[in-house]
Amino acid sequence: PQGKRRCWGTCRRRYYNLSGQVSSGSHLSFQQQQDGNPATSYGHADTQMRYTPYGIPPYHQRGSFQKRDLTIVNMDTKEKPPERKTERKRQEETLGSWFKVTIPFGIKYEEKWLLNLIQKHCGVPFTPVEFHYEKMQAQFFVENANIAFALKNVNGKIYNEAKERISVFVEPCDAPHSVQKELRSAKVAQIKLTLNKPNEGSQESLDLQRLYFDPGMATAVNLGQGRAEGSAWEGHSVKSAWEMDKGQRLGPDEMCADRNRLSTTFPDESSSIRSDVPSDGQETPPATHRAAEACQRLPTCKGSFFGSDELKSVVLQFLQQYYLIHDYGDRHHLLGVYHDEACFSLTIPFNPEDPDPIRFYEYLEENRNLKKLKDPHLRVQLLNHTKVDIVTYLYVFPKTQHDLSSFVVDMWFQTETMLWVLLSVIAVEGRYQGCVRAFTRTFIATPATSSSLCIVNDQLFVSDSSRDETESVLFIPMPTCSQQEMVCSFSITSRMNFQKWMDEPPSQK
């Protein structure tokens, strides 16, 4: 019933203290952790098998894997019989022996905290691979049966801050995706006939490059390579990062609506480049042949698009300041940037087979996806209206971290009078409890002054991040120095501009 569901979200929000921070440990009133084997509790074991298109030799398949490794972990001694050693050696040349470690309800815990706790009680040091949250669980992989055995023994020995026991389950599995990918890439590189083709796969590292960030404190980590530090506010460094970003991602070809000049990339591996030169010596091939080739080409995808150079710096500064406040400041300051009667709504994807995905639990009640939400009454209710409503909602929003240099921004504007500026931001959002999500934010803003914007419409769509995005994202902590000053000055300036805009009727240009 809807009434009950609304209560859940309200209760959820009460857990946030005034500064919007979240304390670690369990504060969500989920069911008590179960002691059962995760395979039987959740019934997901089979569906978690990874798709292995390149095929794994039979002795790596799940069945034989399980049998063999159960034997290993049950042994009291670390020494293995000779035939086992041979088999293991053969495996290690290819995929190694891998185990999946599952912590039910692990989503409640921050990654570093959880791993440290486990390590403290684990007899051997371990390297977690592909730590991630899946639904309510935390999962990671380890390579090595001894380590798996030691981790299995941690079960029943660790507790959270509320003195609830944390279960740890270990089971054999196929090599994790990133490992398989690396192996696959290496194999492909070996058999490739083309010379000097850069192989992106071999650049991948299994190390997770995550920066751990203390809530409420900006621990400035110097990433080197010219990343933004104190100069972020001037916009110069961040702009440089974005320019660089754009340059890196741009293809050399420009999109042209003229069909004859279409130059393209071929994102599909199976498509091949066919020669345009026919054998009969004519300069141009028959139109039909050319059309057949052209019909499958997509225009080159490019980086951020700014419809106006004039507005570009305004937009960049706006986004910088918005997310700085959103991530590190008091979100009440955002009152200064929204129009009095602004609108805000939030959506998550709709999958009829899983209409209320647990991994988006904090958004379920506010989800205004019209594909799912049909009640006209709720459709109005879930559209936050007025800046007070919006900022009140954003204030209790979970803590986030955004990497501005990962933002892709498309900006367009009303060309005659510049009445509106439309920003479409696609990026990845990091969360305090470690999960990473993709989001798309659409802002419509009106110029409040020549140098600042005022938001009239704001739409946020949150979805899953693909693994590649996760691995490549580095979250840049903002420096503490003068942060408060900057935040305050932004809000004051914005309020003044906002007020001015409201006082003066918009002029016809």
Place this chain on the structure above:
Amino acid sequence: MRKFTSDWYQGDREGTHGRSNHFHEEPQTSHACRGSRTREDVATPPLLGQGASGSPLTMSMDFKTYVDQACRAAEEFVNIYYETMDKRRRALTRLYLDKATLIWNGNVVTGLEALTNFFETLPSSEFQVNMLDCQPVHEQATQAHTTVLVVTSGTVKFDGNKQHYFNQNFLLTAQPTPNNTVWKIASDCFRFQDWASS
């Protein structure tokens, strides 16, 4: 948190049943006006609060109705747009204003002629929309025309290419006629979620 913004919302739960006949019309009935427009038009019943001269909706209309109208337009639009894109591609540009702009994965396409060429060369598509949201755009940003922001997301497969997740947003502006309101695209911004690996 879910405060009632009582300034705007005057009605109650039964209010939805007591609305005028204008809002009882299902989207399909708008097709009955086919004689005055083409099949691809996105049309909804005439907007409440709209003067005969096409003057903008005033804020004296309650917010709820404003939102209802936007939702109706958005749903009608999304159904027609993606079906036209997939099955009647040549008719797609009829949904755009003459000076509309499309930003497609960072490439800008402006004007009907350029749009026509663009859609002609784009491979055939299969769209699946799994997210739709819309908001009425504030009058301060539009002044002259009633405008709705429509945001969509889902998957698309272009012939000969791999499937992509996409994000798209539109600004639709209302063009009132005596019998109905026709919505056209003023701006269109489309991007693959994984554009960088495309």
